[in-house]
Amino acid sequence: MSAAVFFLAVNFLIAICFSAVFAVVSVYSRSRLAAQFFSAGFAVASLTAICELGVAYSTIPVPWAIGVYGTVLAGLVFLQMGIAALYGRPVPIPVAVITFLAGMTAYLVIIDVPPGSLLHGLAYQGPYALVMLAASASVFMSNRRLAIDRALAFLLLFTGLHFFVKAWLAVTIGAGNTARDYVSTNYAVISQSLTAVAIVAVGLMLLAVLALEIMAEERDHAERDSLSGLSNRRGFEKGVRLAMLGNGNRRHALILCDLDHFKSINDTHGHHGGDMVIRSFGGMLRSHAGAGAIVGRIGGEEFAVFLPNTPPTVAVVVAETLRTGVKTMVIAGMPADFIVTASFGVAGISLQESLEEAMRKADAALYDAKRSGRDCVRQAAEAPAEPFDGRNGLHVVK
Numbered sequence: 215m216s217a218a219v220f221f222l223a224v225n226f227l228i229a230i231c232f233s234a235v236f237a238v239v240s241v242y243s244r245s246r247l248a249a250q251f252f253s254a255g256f257a258v259a260s261l262t263a264i265c266e267l268g269v270a271y272s273t274i275p276v277p278w279a280i281g282v283y284g285t286v287l288a289g290l291v292f293l294q295m296g297i298a299a300l301y302g303r304p305v306p307i308p309v310a311v312i313t314f315l316a317g318m319t320a321y322l323v324i325i326d327v328p329p330g331s332l333l334h335g336l337a338y339q340g341p342y343a344l345v346m347l348a349a350s351a352s353v354f355m356s357n358r359r360l361a362i363d364r365a366l367a368f369l370l371l372f373t374g375l376h377f378f379v380k381a382w383l384a385v386t387i388g389a390g391n392t393a394r395d396y397v398s399t400n401y402a403v404i405s406q407s408l409t410a411v412a413i414v415a416v417g418l419m420l421l422a423v424l425a426l427e428i429m430a431e432e433r434d435h436a437e438r439d440s441l442s443g444l445s446n447r448r449g450f451e452k453g454v455r456l457a458m459l460g461n462g463n464r465r466h467a468l469i470l471c472d473l474d475h476f477k478s479i480n481d482t483h484g485h486h487g488g489d490m491v492i493r494s495f496g497g498m499l500r501s502h503a504g505a506g507a508i509v510g511r512i513g514g515e516e517f518a519v520f521l522p523n524t525p526p527t528v529a530v531v532v533a534e535t536l537r538t539g540v541k542t543m544v545i546a547g548m549p550a551d552f553i554v555t556a557s558f559g560v561a562g563i564s565l566q567e568s569l570e571e572a573m574r575k576a577d578a579a580l581y582d583a584k585r586s587g588r589d590c591v592r593q594a595a596e597a598p599a600e601p602f603d604g605r606n607g608l609h610v611v612k
Contacts, residue, residue, distance in 0.1 A: 216606055217327055219468075221384050222263040222266050223263065224410055225260075225262070225263050225410050225413060226260050226262075227261035227408060227608045228410060228413050228414060228417070229256045229257070229260035229263075229289075229413060230257070230260045230261045231258040232252075232253075232256040232421075233252075233253045233254075233256035233414070234415040235421065236250075236252040236253035236256065236420075236421070237250070237304070239307045239421070239424050239425075239428075239505060240253060242305070242428055243427060243428055244427060244428075245299070245424060245427060247299050248296040248297070248299040248300035249296070249317050249424055250296075250402075251290075251292050251293070251295045251296030251299060252292070252293060252296045252361045252417075252420055254292045254371050254542065255289045255290070255292030255293040255296060255328065256289065256290060256293075256413075256417065257289075257533045258285055258288045258289040259285060259286060259288075259289030259290075261285040262279070262281075262285040262286050262289070263279035263281055264278075265278045265282040265285055266278075268281065268283055269282060269325045271306070276289065276325070278507075279325070279326070280321075280322075280448070283317075283321045284318060284340075287314060287318065287321075287340065287341055287342065287345070287463030288314060290342055290346060291310050291313055291314050292343045293345075293346075293420075294313075294345050294346070294348055294349040294352070295309075295310050296351055296420075296526065297349040297353065297370070298348075298352040299357035299367075300424075301352050301353050301358060301363075301425065302354045302356055302357070302581060303355065303506055308531050313341075313345065315568075316341070317341030317342075317345075320340070321337075321338065321341070322487070323337070324337045324338065332381065332382065334358045335380070335381030335382065335384045335399075336378070336382075337448075338381065338384075339377040339378060339380050340381075340519075341374035341378070341380040342374075342377075343374045343375065343377035343378055344374070344376045346370055346371075346373045346377070347370075347371065347374035347375075347459065348605055349370045350367050350368075350371040350373075350374055351373075353366055353367035353370065354367045355526050360426075361493040362419070362422055362423055362426060363423070363526075365419065365421045365480075366420070366423060370476070370489050373412045373416060375525075376408060376412060379408075380405055383404060383405070384405075387404065388416075401552050409538060434449075434607035435500055436448070436449075439450025439496075439509070439510070440513040441489060441492050441493060441496075442492050442493055442496030442497075442511045442517075443496055443497070443500070444493070444496045444499070444500065444509050444510050444517070444587065445508070445509070445510035445511070446485065446510060446511060446512070447510065447511075447512040447513070448463075449510060450508060450509075450510025450511075450512055450518055450520070451569060453510070453520070454508055454520045454569050455569060457508060457520065457521075457522050458563075458569070461522050462521055463562065464522070464523050464565075465523070465524075465525060465562060465564060465565065466520065466521060466522050466523065466524060466561065466562070466563040466567075466574075467520075467521045467524040467525065467526050467528070467529030467561070467562050467563065468518065468519070468520055468521070468529075468560070468562075468563060468572045468573065468576045469518065469519040469520075469521070469529055469533050469536070469558055469576065470512075470517070470518050470533065470558070470573070470576040470577055470579070470580045471499075471516070471517045471518070471519070471533070471536065471558045471559075471580070472515060472517075472556060472557050472580055472584065473491065473492075473495060473515040473540075473554060473556050473588060474509070474516035474554070474556055474584075474588040475555075475588075476488065476491070476514070476555055479491055479554070484535065486547075487547065487548065490546060490547055490548065491545055491546070491548075491554055492511070492515065494544075494545045494554075495517070495540065495543065495545045495554070495556070496509070496511060497516070497562055498536070498539050498540065498543055499506065499517055499536060500535055501517060502535055502539045503519050503521070503532065503536070504521070504531075504532065505578070506521075506522055507519055507520065507521055507522075508520040508522075508525075512593040518573075519532070519536070520574075523546050525562065526560060526561070526562035526593060526594075528612070529560045529562070529593075530591060530593050533558040533560050533591045534591055536558065537556060537558055537589065537590070537591055538557070539556075540554055540555060541553055541554065541555060541557045542588075554605060555588060555589035556588075557580060557581065557583040557584045557588045557589065557590060557591075557592075558590070558591040558592070559576045559577060559578070559579030559580025559581070559582070559583055559591075559592055559593075559594070560576060560579055560591060560592070560593040560594065561573075561576035561579060561593070561594040562594075573604045578592060578594060579592040579593055580592040
């Protein structure tokens with residue numbers, strides 16, 4: 215077995231393995247179409263090794279040579295389509311078909327031209343290079359700016375440029391006088407080695423991008439309440455801590471809110487009715503809390519709103535807006551006269567306070583609101599300019 219044949223076998227196995235892995239990943243990834251394109255690309259590219267052997271050992275090498283070129287080009291076009299879809303710049307199928315046909319036409323024009331000239335090498339490798347450079351451009355022009363995205367873009371750029379290097383090497387080292395001679399040349403060994411490295415590098419990088427997407431989606435599910443669509447307690451607390459770190463030494467505000475008489479809603483209208491109330495209340499909070507607010511469902515019928523860079527007096531106004539918004543909610547499946555109310559507790563977060571301390575203060579204010587008859591807002595004592603109720607240490611806002 216020659217070294218070139220060995221590398222052909224290695225490339226075949228690598229491509230098949232990547233195709234299988236991407237097929238599995240497509241089941242779990244939200245970028246399913248991209249993963250399916252990757253799987254198809256590696257599957258088609260794996261056929262190149264079989265065609266290369268056909269060129270070397272068949273009595274009719276020309277059809278096999280066309281197969282070699284076509285399978286590589288088709289595999290790269292599939293990869294480009296997957297990368298473009300992954301980065302939000304999908305390639306229309308007609309464009310992909312035209313790209314493939316244009317590359318095949320260029321190859322058929324030079325198929326009878328003896329290799330050895332730089333012009334021949336560029337005409338042969340050029341379509342490969344242009345497809346990979348287009349894939350690189352899709353990543354560079356996307357809105358995704360993670361380090362792994364930049365790394366993938368540069369890797370695709372390198373992969374595209376390396377085809378031009380192979381064109382130069384074919385002239386410098388010699389790729390044989392015919393397609394059949396290619397397998398026994400030193401150039402074939404170098405070319406197949408470079409291709410193997412490129413396949414592994416691009417395949418692993420694409421797998422890493424999809425794996426990080428899957429991990430991010432799973433993390434998002436772990437930190438999101440499926441019923442309300444808001445962050446759950448874990449996600450809310452994480453989001454608040456990150457916001458506090460990112461806003462430096464500034465004051466913030468926290469609002470805790472609790473649906474009034476929620477048990478009676480469940481008892482009267484069933485758990486489906488209760489779920490509809492939770493869903494509607496979560497949507498109302500998200501739309502009325504304002505830009506930059508972090509909203510979460512932290513208990514059964516208990517919700518929290520974090521307002522960054524917001525003084526408590528402003529937070530009270532926001533809470534009053536939310537309290538009014540609750541009563542105007544239209545909930546599907548409920549009677550026309552069905553009205554929901556909620557109670558609110560507001561607390562400022564000073565520079566020295568932790569989120570836990572602010573939660574305790576807001577919870578105390580919320581408890582006072584419920585004890586005062588519900589459907590009202592109470593603010594924890596901390597703003598001397600506001601009316602102060604000395605009996606319970608709370609500022610009262612009606």
